Amino acid sequence: xxxxxxxxxxxxxxxxxxxxxxxxxxxxxxxxxxxxxxxxxxxxxxxxxxxxxxxxxxxxxxxxxxxxxxxxxxxxxxxxxxxxxxxxxxxxxxxxxxxxxxxxxxxxxxxxxxxxxxxxxxxxxxxxxxxxxxxxxxxxxxxxxxxxxxxxxxxxxxxxxxxxxxxxxxxxxxxxxxxxxxxxxxxxxxxxxxxxxxxxxxxxxxxxxxxxxxxxxxxxxxxxxxxxxxxxxxxxxxxxxxxxxxxxxxxxxxxxxxxxxxxxxxxxxxxxxxxxxxxxxxxxxxxxxxxxxxxxxxxxxxxxxxxxxxxxxxxxxxxxxxxxxxxxxxxxxxxxxxxxxxxxxxxxxxxxxxxxxxxxxxxxxxxxxxxxxxxxx
Amino acid sequence: xxxxxxxxxxxxxxxxxxxxxxxxxxxxxxxxxxxxxxxxxxxxxxxxxxxxxxxxxxxxxxxxxxxxxxxxxxxxxxxxxxxxxxxxxxxxxxxxxxxxxxxxxxxxxxxxxxxxxxxxxxxxxxxxxxxxxxxxxxxxxxxxxxxxxxxxxxxxxxxxxxxxxxxxxxxxxxxxxxxxxxxxxxxxxxxxxxxxxxxxxxxxxxxxxxxxxxxxxxxxxxxxxxxxxxxxxxxxxxxxxxxxxxxxxxxxxxxxxxxxxxxxxxxxxxxxxxxxxxxxxxxxxxxxxxxxxxxxxxxxxxxxxxxxxxxxxxxxxxxxxxxxxxxxxxxxxxxxxxxxxxxxxxxxxxxxxxxxxxxxxxxxxxxxxxxxxxxxx
Numbered sequence: 001x002x003x004x005x006x007x008x009x010x011x012x013x014x015x016x017x018x019x020x021x022x023x024x025x026x027x028x029x030x031x032x033x034x035x036x037x038x039x040x041x042x043x044x045x046x047x048x049x050x051x052x053x054x055x056x057x058x059x060x061x062x063x064x065x066x067x068x069x070x071x072x073x074x075x076x077x078x079x080x081x082x083x084x085x086x087x088x089x090x091x092x093x094x095x096x097x098x099x100x101x102x103x104x105x106x107x108x109x110x111x112x113x114x115x116x117x118x119x120x121x122x123x124x125x126x127x128x129x130x131x132x133x134x135x136x137x138x139x140x141x142x143x144x145x146x147x148x149x150x151x152x153x154x155x156x157x158x159x160x161x162x163x164x165x166x167x168x169x170x171x172x173x174x175x176x177x178x179x180x181x182x183x184x185x186x187x188x189x190x191x192x193x194x195x196x197x198x199x200x201x202x203x204x205x206x207x208x209x210x211x212x213x214x215x216x217x218x219x220x221x222x223x224x225x226x227x228x229x230x231x232x233x234x235x236x237x238x239x240x241x242x243x244x245x246x247x248x249x250x251x252x253x254x255x256x257x258x259x260x261x262x263x264x265x266x267x268x269x270x271x272x273x274x275x276x277x278x279x280x281x282x283x284x285x286x287x288x289x290x291x292x293x294x295x296x297x298x299x300x301x302x303x304x305x306x307x308x309x310x311x312x313x314x315x316x317x318x319x320x321x322x323x324x325x326x327x328x329x330x331x332x333x334x335x336x337x338x339x340x341x342x343x344x345x346x347x348x349x350x351x352x353x354x355x356x357x358x359x360x361x362x363x364x365x366x367x368x369x370x371x372x373x374x375x376x377x
Numbered sequence: 378x379x380x381x382x383x384x385x386x387x388x389x390x391x392x393x394x395x396x397x398x399x400x401x402x403x404x405x406x407x408x409x410x411x412x413x414x415x416x417x418x419x420x421x422x423x424x425x426x427x428x429x430x431x432x433x434x435x436x437x438x439x440x441x442x443x444x445x446x447x448x449x450x451x452x453x454x455x456x457x458x459x460x461x462x463x464x465x466x467x468x469x470x471x472x473x474x475x476x477x478x479x480x481x482x483x484x485x486x487x488x489x490x491x492x493x494x495x496x497x498x499x500x501x502x503x504x505x506x507x508x509x510x511x512x513x514x515x516x517x518x519x520x521x522x523x524x525x526x527x528x529x530x531x532x533x534x535x536x537x538x539x540x541x542x543x544x545x546x547x548x549x550x551x552x553x554x555x556x557x558x559x560x561x562x563x564x565x566x567x568x569x570x571x572x573x574x575x576x577x578x579x580x581x582x583x584x585x586x587x588x589x590x591x592x593x594x595x596x597x598x599x600x601x602x603x604x605x606x607x608x609x610x611x612x613x614x615x616x617x618x619x620x621x622x623x624x625x626x627x628x629x630x631x632x633x634x635x636x637x638x639x640x641x642x643x644x645x646x647x648x649x650x651x652x653x654x655x656x657x658x659x660x661x662x663x664x665x666x667x668x669x670x671x672x673x674x675x676x677x678x679x680x681x682x683x684x685x686x687x688x689x690x691x692x693x694x695x696x697x698x699x700x701x702x703x704x705x706x707x708x709x710x711x712x713x714x715x716x717x718x719x720x721x722x723x724x725x726x727x728x729x730x731x732x733x734x735x736x737x738x739x740x741x742x743x744x745x746x747x748x749x750x751x752x753x754x
Contacts, residue, residue: 291721315746315749315750317742317746322720322721322722323720323721324720324721325720325721325723325727325728325731325735326731326734327720328734328737328738328741330742331745336742336745336746336749337742337743337745337746338738338742339716339739339742340717340719340720340721342717342719342720342721342722343699343700343701343702343704343717343719344668344698344699344700344701344702344717344719345699345719345723345724345725345727345728346702346722347722347724348722350702350722351722354702354703357703357705358702360705361705361715362716364705365694365707365713365714365715365716366714366746368708368713368714369692369694369713369714369743369747370746370750372692372713373692373747373750373751374750
């Protein structure tokens with residue numbers, strides 16, 4: 001083998017996709033020291049998205065100062081590449097930036113500032129990873145930073161947060177920074193929850209952001225109210241779009257205010273990391289993920305990679321933390337083979353510490369076998 | 378691939394080696410319908426040993442009537458092959474033949490009758506699988522059937538069982554059937570317990586044959602007494618030979634009375650099933666076993682097959698129920714690769730029902746991958 005593409009998802013709860021990449025890369029080089037290994041850690045829009053693209057593509061780490069979730073300035077960065085920039089909402093509005101959770105007051109204002117920074121630097125295609133948010137403001141903070149005006153009862157403009165969503169009387173989008181209209185936005189997000197309702201941003205993700213049941217209900221009403229005003233003033237129905245509820249409604253906000261499209265992490269990565277041209281001359285593609293099962297096939301990295309590889313005629317294998325018992329129709333996914341990394345009956349807790357070495361052992365087994373049939377490779 | 382040798386152990390507690398063979402064979406033919414699959418289920422000396430050889434070699438099922446553990450006649454068979462016969466002690470002295478356990482009275486007399494049958498039919502090399510016994514007679518029943526005389530205090534000859542071992546005053550082996558001296562015997566057995574003592578036949582295996590603690594002690598004393606008489610009258614020290622305690626001391630009895638050598642199942646199978654000549658033209662050897670770990674490597678089928686295959690330069694893979702976490706030095710075992718069949722964190726009980734389909738899925742994955750690189754095979 002002369003070239004292998006390594007393009008895994010994270011093993012949730014265990015290893016980041018970049019860590020999985022480096023485990024697999026080392027195992028490959030143990031067996032095939034001459035092999036060119038191309039690592040493309042897959043990002044899902046959450047924390048690590050920018051770094052994943054930087055690992056895959058090189059590119060430039062562009063420093064940027066912007067507002068944190070409660071207005072305190074944070075020093076952050078985004079990724080600058082030839083044809084686009086990659087931003088990560090968690091870097092300026094993420095839950096991990098707060099010492100104390102603030103479900104009513106956290107704002108995505110910094111996300112808007114970061115977008116503006118990238119636009120002003122000349123980027124006209126922005127990939128925005130959303131996930132890990134502290135906010136439930138429907139993206140209103142982000143929109144404010146970009147010049148959208150939100151008015152209250154008294155005709156005063158303000159930047160709404162979860163606490164003040166219900167105070168919005170009208171929205172004027174005509175004041176948005178004109179650079180926005182020149183640009184194309186892609187929201188990267190792996191969840192499909194709607195903006196509001198029982199499966200919406202407040203009910204599903206509010207509690208982990210610190211919202212008690214009353215606050216959840218209050219935030220949900222605010223998001224529902226926002227959707228009505230947006231439909232009336234902008235003519236856009238955001239009440240049902242899948243992923244609208246991601247990042248406290250930032251998914252819906254990006255859709256309504258920036259006409260962003262919402263796309264799965266793996267689809268975005270395959271499209272923007274030159275996977276197809278890199279894989280063209282590859283002998284093998286190795287993907288991986290925490291678990292492969294029936295239910296959630298559509299968003300699975302292994303599935304996306306399998307189909308893309310099979311379209312190119314390149315063998316693709318998935319090395320997964322676990323496979324749902326009875327699930328074996330991997331060739332429907334475009335995968336040539338699936339191997340798991342649990343080696344004996346044990347609990348998840350017992351298995352986790354062995355994940356890295358079992359991934360490596362599986363890779364070595366496969367390549368060892370390959371070499372047995374190709375002694376001169 | 379034109380030819381694959383399938384030579385697995387049983388998955389203890391789950392599948393017999395013949396069942397593992399047929400699962401793997403079917404999976405191979407799913408992927409490679411033209412492939413010649415040669416199945417050699419590995420026997421360990423216990424129940425199924427004769428059938429395993431018959432599956433591997435063809436051969437003749439030779440019917441034979443002999444005494445059961447308590448003297449009741451049983452209709453049984455042994456395997457007749459070109460150069461040797463394969464007998465199975467469990468067929469005439471096995472625990473499963475008894476409705477009620479009889480640790481003091483069960484006898485290996487039928488084993489001796491079966492041996493005589495094979496000798497009289499002209500076989501001069503006998504492989505005797507021992508395991509699954511109901512007996513703790515030190516092989517005295519077997520020896521009696523072949524003409525060995527055991528004398529009590531009063532000079533009367535008798536056929537000792539566990540109950541009467543201590544009554545043996547002297548042994549006369551000169552009366553043994555002369556055919557015995559013309560023949561060679563191989564005892565197949567995968568355990569290494571000595572005849573008596575804390576790790577001996579009575580203490581370790583007596584309880585499962587129905588012996589309570591007093592009976593265990595009594596049987597152990599009997600076996601110890603037998604060893605002393607044998608040493609005095611036959612000049613053979615059987616007190617420490619590994620495997621002497623197998624099948625209630627039949628291991629030691631075969632050694633003392635028939636000069637049988639004691640050999641691991643896998644070594645016997647590799648030697649007597651023409652593994653080496655069959656594997657010579659094979660493209661792949663697939664072995665398997667319930668569990669692969671550090672402790673018990675020496676007797677492991679995967680290990681024996683790995684070394685034999687690697688000596689021939691044929692790639693060998695092991696598909697195992699489980700691998701001890703952290704155990705990855707499979708290339709020391711001569712194996713090209715090791716794959717396990719547990720696909721997710723779960724208990725042994727949860728995993729067992731999926732064993733067959735997971736073995737099959739693993740085989741298909743491997744061959745699918747092979748085919749991706751050898752489209753014309």
